[in-house]
Structure formats: C-alpha cells, structure tokens
Amino acid sequence: MTPAARYGAAIEILDAINTGTPAEQQLTRWARGARYAGSKDRAAVRDIVFDVLRRRASSAFLGGGDTGRALVLGLLRGQGADLDAVFTGQGHGPSPLDPSEDVSSALADAPRDVQLDLPEWVLSALDADHGDDATGIAQALRDRAPVGLRANLRHGTQEDLTTTLKALGHNSIPHDAAPGALVLPSGTRGLHLTEAYLSGLFELQDPGSQGLVARCPAQPNTRILDYCAGGGGKALALADAYDLDITAHDADPKRMKDLPERARRAGVSVQIAEQVPSDAQFDGIICDVPCSGSGAWRRAPEARWRSTPEQLETLCATQAQIVDDCVPMLAPGGWLAYMTCSLFAAENADQAAAILARHPHLSTEATWSTTPLNGTDGFYLHVFRAAS
Known part of the structure; x- marks a missing residue:
C-alpha cells in the first residue's frame, strides 16, 4: 500500500467507528478483508486510526468535521504534514482537497478541552484531582505510550535483558518503578515473536x-x-x-x-x-x-x-x-x-x-x-x- 492508500483505509475505518463499531473490532474486520495489506501496512493503518482517536477533538476542529476524512485531514494539519502528498486521488488514496475544506482556525483558538483532546467533564476532574499537573497529564494522553517490559528475574537481571534486547536491535531504558522494568520507544513491534520472549526472559508490562x-x-x-x-x-x-x-x-x-x-x-x-x-x-x-x-x-x-x-x-x-x-x-x-x-x-x-x-x-x-x-x-x- 502507498502511504496515501493507508490514510484512505484509515478514513474508511474511522467512518465505521463513527457508527458505533469498536475500534479493535473494525480494525480486525478491515484486516481480514484487505488481503493485499501486509503486516507493515496493517500496523501503519492502525497507528493512524489510534493517532486520530487520541486527538479526535483537535483533529475534528482542524479538519472541519468529524467524518473519517475530516479527522484524518485535521490530524495531518496538526502534524504540519504535506496534505497534497496524501490527498492525491490516485490509487486508493483520498481524493484531492476541495477549497471548502480549508480551515483557517488555529488550534490555539479552540477551547481548552479541544486543545487537550478530552471531554470537558474529564478535564474538569483532572484539574480537581491533579491541580497543576492536569494539563501535562492531558498532553501526555494525546501521544502514543512507550512499550514496557518486565524482566523475568528468575532468568536474568534487568541489565541482562537490556543487553539481549540491544543485540536484537532494540534500545531499552531501565525504569525505576520496579527492579525488572524497562521501557522501549512507542511503535516497537514483534517483541512477542523473539526468542528472548519465547524463552521466558521477559513479559510485556507497563512499568x-x-x-x-x-x-x-x-x-x-x-x-x-x-x-x-x-x-x-x-x-x-x-x-x-x-x-x-x-x-x-x-x-x-x-x-x-x-x-x-x-x-x-x-x-x-x-x-x-x-x-x-x-x-x-x-x-x-x-x-x-x-x-x-x-x-x-x-x-x-x-x-x-x-x-x-x-x-x-x-x-x-x-x-x-x-x-x-x-x-x-x-x-x-x-x-x-x-x-x-x-x-x-x-x-x-x-x-x-x-x-x-x-x-x-x-x-x-x-x-x-x-x-x-x-x-x-x-x-x-x-x-x-x-x-x-
């Protein structure tokens, strides 16, 4: 799939989610029907859909609506992406942008709950419960989570697992929440297929x-x-x-x-x-x-x-x-x-x-x-x- 086609697929999936279909269910349904999509394509489409869902309010604001197309458009605007490279109308990519889809408003003009991509009642609760940290927490919830691992200490130390992962091409960072906790960048995939996992060296678990x-x-x-x-x-x-x-x-x-x-x-x-x-x-x-x-x-x-x-x-x-x-x-x-x-x-x-x-x-x-x-x-x- 071309990058544009991946966004086109994400638009279709988001439209289905808008009807009430759970995201995981719709992603699975799409993957089963899209036999032309390889594992990297499926992962990329999933990332686009979840990026939109994390930033749904701001994407709708910047895209001028809550359809799948408007949400993807708003997400890309928020990222400062080249819109013409995605909305190509070629192959399975989304059709070219229409002048009516131009939105001049900046996210700074939006209400705070839209800027922070949370329902207003949730943001009010975070403000009451976390005070000055509420805005930072809300901002963090707009981004992908890192990957957490727990070293099975019966098989080796945190340092041993760090060395093993590095040999597999994964740079991990120790986390002080627990003796065996490690963090890898978000987007790291396939760890459950490695020999290190299959032999019991670690479990996937947030620190x-x-x-x-x-x-x-x-x-x-x-x-x-x-x-x-x-x-x-x-x-x-x-x-x-x-x-x-x-x-x-x-x-x-x-x-x-x-x-x-x-x-x-x-x-x-x-x-x-x-x-x-x-x-x-x-x-x-x-x-x-x-x-x-x-x-x-x-x-x-x-x-x-x-x-x-x-x-x-x-x-x-x-x-x-x-x-x-x-x-x-x-x-x-x-x-x-x-x-x-x-x-x-x-x-x-x-x-x-x-x-x-x-x-x-x-x-x-x-x-x-x-x-x-x-x-x-x-x-x-x-x-x-x-x-x-």
Missing part, C-alpha cells in the same frame, strides 16, 4: 503496573489471591519475585486462557480458580478492580470519548462491592492491595477512604501512584492491613 506489584508487602511461603487477575500479569510478577502459593481468579475466566502457558514460559506456578470459596483465607489479596482505565487511555483512546460520569459512578459501586467481597477472605494480619489504572480520585483516594470507613479493622500501610508524567500509564495503589 507502572510493575510498580504496583513491587510495593505489595508479599512474603515467601504465603497464600495470595489475585482476585481480578485479567490476563494474570500481576500474578506472574509476584510469582517471579517470591516463592508463593498464588491463585488467580477473574469474573471472566477467558481472560486467563493464556496464563498457564505464560507461567510455564516464565518458570513459575500460578493456580487458576474460576470460583473462590467464600470461606477461603489468604495472607494477601490483590484487588486490581475494573475501572475507567483513564490511566491507560493512550493505549485505548476511544474509551475517553465513550466514558460518562454515570459510567464512572457505576464503576465506583462495582469497585466497592469487590473489596467488600474480598475483605472477609483476608486472614488476620493480612494485607489487601487495592489497585486501579485510573487517574480519577473518585476511583482512587476517595474509594480508599470509603473502604476504611466501612471496614474499621483495616488500616493504611502504604499508598503509591504514578501518571504518564512519570513515563508510565496512570496507576493507583492503596495497601490495607487487617488487624491481627
């Missing part, structure tokens, strides 16, 4: 997510429950760091389907439980609760445009119920790590305060948070300790 696990007060030979395990990344990280009896559970067991193979590759043991007995007792419980995902909106950018205050309120109720379900399974003197990938205080500090009010036998042992300003996704951790 901030690793930082959550590194700050859990786990001890060897204790019984741990990862209650909202998802793909199991945190359970694997804990199992790599300690000799534990660790159980992974998720309300949707299909999310854990790859966990046994990942554990085998890493050389660790993780038990999977589709159901957790209500009378079970654990020395530590991880509650990585369902949340807005606002801390990871660089990776799932359409979520910012679909989220509403009402959905946030519903999520907060779900989070509270999950913690309330888990507290009775916490052994005396045990710890519970409440985690989110959210930037909103309503899901973080406010939720933690409410948990303490409902469960007076719990006390705060530690808190930690990080945002895209720290080179990570946005995460929050509150560690509670039960009375002995």
Whole structure:
C-alpha cells in the first residue's frame, strides 16, 4: 500500500467507528478483508486510526468535521504534514482537497478541552484531582505510550535483558518503578515473536503496573489471591519475585486462557480458580478492580470519548462491592492491595477512604501512584492491613 492508500483505509475505518463499531473490532474486520495489506501496512493503518482517536477533538476542529476524512485531514494539519502528498486521488488514496475544506482556525483558538483532546467533564476532574499537573497529564494522553517490559528475574537481571534486547536491535531504558522494568520507544513491534520472549526472559508490562506489584508487602511461603487477575500479569510478577502459593481468579475466566502457558514460559506456578470459596483465607489479596482505565487511555483512546460520569459512578459501586467481597477472605494480619489504572480520585483516594470507613479493622500501610508524567500509564495503589 502507498502511504496515501493507508490514510484512505484509515478514513474508511474511522467512518465505521463513527457508527458505533469498536475500534479493535473494525480494525480486525478491515484486516481480514484487505488481503493485499501486509503486516507493515496493517500496523501503519492502525497507528493512524489510534493517532486520530487520541486527538479526535483537535483533529475534528482542524479538519472541519468529524467524518473519517475530516479527522484524518485535521490530524495531518496538526502534524504540519504535506496534505497534497496524501490527498492525491490516485490509487486508493483520498481524493484531492476541495477549497471548502480549508480551515483557517488555529488550534490555539479552540477551547481548552479541544486543545487537550478530552471531554470537558474529564478535564474538569483532572484539574480537581491533579491541580497543576492536569494539563501535562492531558498532553501526555494525546501521544502514543512507550512499550514496557518486565524482566523475568528468575532468568536474568534487568541489565541482562537490556543487553539481549540491544543485540536484537532494540534500545531499552531501565525504569525505576520496579527492579525488572524497562521501557522501549512507542511503535516497537514483534517483541512477542523473539526468542528472548519465547524463552521466558521477559513479559510485556507497563512499568507502572510493575510498580504496583513491587510495593505489595508479599512474603515467601504465603497464600495470595489475585482476585481480578485479567490476563494474570500481576500474578506472574509476584510469582517471579517470591516463592508463593498464588491463585488467580477473574469474573471472566477467558481472560486467563493464556496464563498457564505464560507461567510455564516464565518458570513459575500460578493456580487458576474460576470460583473462590467464600470461606477461603489468604495472607494477601490483590484487588486490581475494573475501572475507567483513564490511566491507560493512550493505549485505548476511544474509551475517553465513550466514558460518562454515570459510567464512572457505576464503576465506583462495582469497585466497592469487590473489596467488600474480598475483605472477609483476608486472614488476620493480612494485607489487601487495592489497585486501579485510573487517574480519577473518585476511583482512587476517595474509594480508599470509603473502604476504611466501612471496614474499621483495616488500616493504611502504604499508598503509591504514578501518571504518564512519570513515563508510565496512570496507576493507583492503596495497601490495607487487617488487624491481627
């Protein structure tokens, strides 16, 4: 595909997304039908679509509308690109620009929420929750996220993995969020196909997510429950760091389907439980609760445009119920790590305060948070300790 044809494909995909089709679903549908598109073409089209979704409001402002064509036009204007090189009308490229598509307004003329590509209610919440950092966080959410790796320390150190990756042509940078954390530039692909990955040297995991696990007060030979395990990344990280009896559970067991193979590759043991007995007792419980995902909106950018205050309120109720379900399974003197990938205080500090009010036998042992300003996704951790 020519560069212009890639933008043409992105326009079609964005038009489909505008009808309500989720971005991932539409990208998959397009890729299956576009047999002429190679892997580099599919990756390039995906990047264009996600770049637009991260900057949808400013792209619509600069493009003069919210059609796929207007959004791509606005994105390119914002990047200072050569528009005539894309809107060629040749092959599968978009048709040449019409004089009516000329937009003289500069982004500086737009409202602040448009400049920062966030819904107004989200920006107001960030202002209230993060003060002077809110604008910087919003700006960071407009860009692609870097690639995070976690060195499996049973197979080698952070420095060993850096050397291995460099031999493969990937320059990585250590991150201080966790002992095995590394960061690579955004756009790095194919790491899961390397021998280093297949032999268990590393997992793909954001440094901030690793930082959550590194700050859990786990001890060897204790019984741990990862209650909202998802793909199991945190359970694997804990199992790599300690000799534990660790159980992974998720309300949707299909999310854990790859966990046994990942554990085998890493050389660790993780038990999977589709159901957790209500009378079970654990020395530590991880509650990585369902949340807005606002801390990871660089990776799932359409979520910012679909989220509403009402959905946030519903999520907060779900989070509270999950913690309330888990507290009775916490052994005396045990710890519970409440985690989110959210930037909103309503899901973080406010939720933690409410948990303490409902469960007076719990006390705060530690808190930690990080945002895209720290080179990570946005995460929050509150560690509670039960009375002995």
